[in-house]
Amino acid sequence: MVEIKSDLKYTKSHEWIKVDGDSVTMGVSDFAQSELGDITYLELPEPGEAVTRNEPLGVIESVKAASDIYSPVTGEIVEANENVVDAPESVNSSPYDDAWLVKIKLSDPSQLDELMDSAAYEKFVEEEGGH
Amino acid sequence: MAESSELKRTPIAERHVQAGAKMVDFSGWYMPVNYKGIIEEHHTVRNNVGVFDLGHMGQLDVTGPDAEAFLQYVATNDVSKLSRGQAQYAMLLYPNGGVVDDIIVYRRPDDSGFFIVLNAANTQKDIDWFNEQKANRPEFDVNLDHSSDRTGMIAIQGPNAEQVMQKITDVDLSPVENFWSVYANVAGAPCMLGRTGYTGEDGFEVYSPIDKILEIWDALFDAGSDVGIQPIGLGARDTLRLEAKMALYGQELSPEITPLEARLGWAVKFDKGEFIGREALLKQKEEGLTRRLVGFKLVERGGTPRTHYEIQVDGKPVGEVTSGTRSPTLGENIGLGLVDTEYAGVGKPLDIIVRNKPVRAEQVRTPFYKRG
Missing domain, CATH: 3.30.1360.120 (Probable tRNA modification gtpase trme; domain 1)
Structure with missing residues (x-):
């Protein structure tokens, strides 16, 4: 079964977001990692880089394919997880904890309102996730 | 899906x-x-x-008095060399030397005929193609039995x-x-x-x-x-x-790639006589190859090579990746690509263009893995 954490928000491109004041931590969902399969490579932005909502902020590669990681919000990268770049397989084993990807300082907190809560994401995965 | x-x-x-x-x-x-x-x-x-x-792969039984002669005409390898029960890799070619499909040909263990295994994606195309060759050359007394089902x-x-x-x-x-x-x-x-x-x-x-x-x-x-x-x-x-550097049709082989370019000349036997594509390959051999398949591994970080990624040397396009992956056995990013002959050679550098950025690769001996 795919794990969906109730205290997180989600995007239609299968990123998760944890809100902490005026910044967020994000990663890819358990559904995303199980669809991608064995993760072999990650490319993440550097601290200080500007990111834009719904635009690629990085790349995730599995044995099968390369995919973009989309920024859920507009803002500035505060921190990128170097550990996950060195051990991409942790995206498979721990997508919500060890394999957080970046922290972003929000430009416009109202963008958070457009993200899905866990109930909406669960429904989305069931309906549009392909199963 | x-x-x-x-x-x-x-x-x-x-x-x-x-x-x-x-x-x-x-x-x-x-x-x-x-x-x-x-x-x-x-x-x-x-x-x-x-x-x-x-179960998705195709099968064809070729029997009749001229089964061997017919296969000599349509396939690149020398079927006459097969003993009872023996198998060989071969290709079916278009007259221009491009590849219809790559196949395995078995001489049946009881010598009742030949059994051919076809790629799933090509099965119907191959069957049509075999039937077309049979119709073109009615002098061959041969039965084609598409047995996939x-x-x-x-x-x-x-x-x-x-x-x-x-x-x-x-x-x-x-x-x-x-x-x-x-x-x-x-x-x-x-x-x-x-x-x-x-x-x-x-x-x-x-x-x-x-x-x-x-x-x-x-x-x-x-x-x-x-x-x-x-x-x-x-x-x-x-x-x-x-x-193991085994070719995949649609990547290392296609109607636009010849067996010589794909380094599969070992499965082409010119000395056996006429076969479809022979003239085109002889001409290519005589004129020299302008590109050929090489193996490489990435020597810096930057992702994994994938099919159709461009290959450059000093910023100039010199070829294209046909297959790439992160090798689970070697823990390295490996690939095959068709490269202009002057840039091909073990040890020579290539740049693989991954998401618009060159990632340095070195050409290596293939196969990447050989069982001990």
Whole structure:
């Protein structure tokens, strides 16, 4: 079964977001990692880089394919997880904890309102996730 | 995913679903891409034993008094060299030297004719093409029997393949050498077993009446449970074949790529006489190749090479990646590509353009992996 954490928000491109004041931590969902399969490579932005909502902020590669990681919000990268770049397989084993990807300082907190809560994401995965 | 109800299913499809496989549309077939994960399945075949459902692949029986002469005319390899039960790799060519398909040709162990295995994506095209050649050359007294719908096919591959296969087979498999085949009863069903595969490991491909293949699949898992036999999906099939530098039609081979460019000249026998594509290949040989297939590995970080990525040297386009992956066995990013001949050579550098950025690669000897 795919794990969906109730205290997180989600995007239609299968990123998760944890809100902490005026910044967020994000990663890819358990559904995303199980669809991608064995993760072999990650490319993440550097601290200080500007990111834009719904635009690629990085790349995730599995044995099968390369995919973009989309920024859920507009803002500035505060921190990128170097550990996950060195051990991409942790995206498979721990997508919500060890394999957080970046922290972003929000430009416009109202963008958070457009993200899905866990109930909406669960429904989305069931309906549009392909199963 | 495509509507699974519209896809063709092998008799084993339900087993894949039960095992939790991720199922995909592969050339119109409902097939497993992976069960547990590509990397784990890859290691299972390299170190132990794995089983592949190959029910999507095509089969053709070629019989009749002129079967051998006909195959000499349509295929690149020298079929006359095959003893009873022996198999060989060959290609079917267009007159311009481009490739229709790559195939395995078996001379049946009882010499009743030839048995040919075709790529799933090409089966109908190949059958039409064989029929066209037969119609063009009515002097060949030959029967073409497209037997895909009656034939079940699975592969069992890995260092423990013989040990497991032997448990459910009524003939001694130890004397069967690489690229030879035998008739045998497998789990009580009459089969042909080839000591062939597409992984670079020892193993067998099993051809059975289609209504027996599910029983054979189940019997293999019973027989191999003590060593930890596992089902293997198409994802690991691709990483395994690439490490072993086996060509994949549509990537290393196509109507636009000749066997000489793909470095498969060893399967082209000019001295056997006329065959379709011979003149074009002789001309290419005489004029010299302008590009050829090379193997490379990335020597810096930057991602994984993928099919159609551009290859550059000093900022100038010199070729294209045909296949690439992160090699589970080597832990390196490896690939094959067609490169302008002047830049081809072991040790020479290439830049693989990954997401608009050059990533440095070095050409290496192939195969990337060879079993010890």
